[in-house]
Amino acid sequence: MATYKKRGFKPKNKVEEAQLDEQNSTTAEVFNTLDESASKTEAWVQRNQNYILGVIGAIALGVLGYLGYNEFIQKPKEASAANELFYPQQYFDQALTNEAAKDSLFTLALNGAEGKYGFLDIIEEYSGTKAANLAQYSAGMTYLNLQQYDNAISHLEGFSSDDAVLGAMAKGGIGDAFSQLNQPEEALEYYEKAIAHSANEFTTPRFLYKAGIIAIDLGQKDKAMGFFKRIKDEFSSSQEANGIDALIGLTKN
Known part of the structure; x- marks a missing residue:
């Protein structure tokens, strides 16, 4: 176990003298290693200084x-x-x-x-x-x-766009285009993307309604019911909620 040596410390016997010599030797070895590492680092920097300066520049x-x-x-x-x-x-x-x-x-x-x-x-x-x-x-x-x-x-x-309304409107607009091109599967995909983009009172009930109508046309009545029930439960004051019970009833038949 290493012990602290006061300045001017003199060993009392040969055992303490040997311990002191060993400690001094270890300390010198550590400093020599540090000196060697520093020298190698300086040499590396000197050899590569143009590269280093180039990178910094x-x-x-x-x-x-x-x-x-x-x-x-x-x-x-x-x-x-x-x-x-x-x-x-x-x-x-x-x-x-x-x-x-x-x-x-x-x-x-x-x-x-x-x-x-x-x-x-x-x-x-x-x-x-x-x-x-x-x-x-x-x-x-x-x-x-x-x-x-x-x-x-x-x-x-x-x-x-990450904007709640514009981002959803863009995706819903793609859905409308596919719907007009008579590609209902693609239309439904983009209506669902518009719904997932953000939840707000303007775009969400609009595209829930359109997604529900397309889902009915595709024979996916369970999915359509889910869209219509969201309108009824979450957006009851929206224009799309008018007559929503009749559409929910249609999906049950």
């Missing part, structure tokens, strides 16, 4: 490059794209309330006019921006209203 340049790109390229690009999106979005909103001119307004929203970009231009010219992502959604919904269902699916699949 590359990391620094990468960080500075990212910050510069974000500040001087991406931010202005985002701002410009957002400004451009305002114009076609006006046409889209007008089309939703103007039945007589909706097709021409939807077309203007897609392609632009008077030197202004439409949704398709923004998707191409401002790829990677938030505005381009939103343009994918709006273009998809525009094609859905124009009954161009393949284009609607393509653009809505290109849209990505």
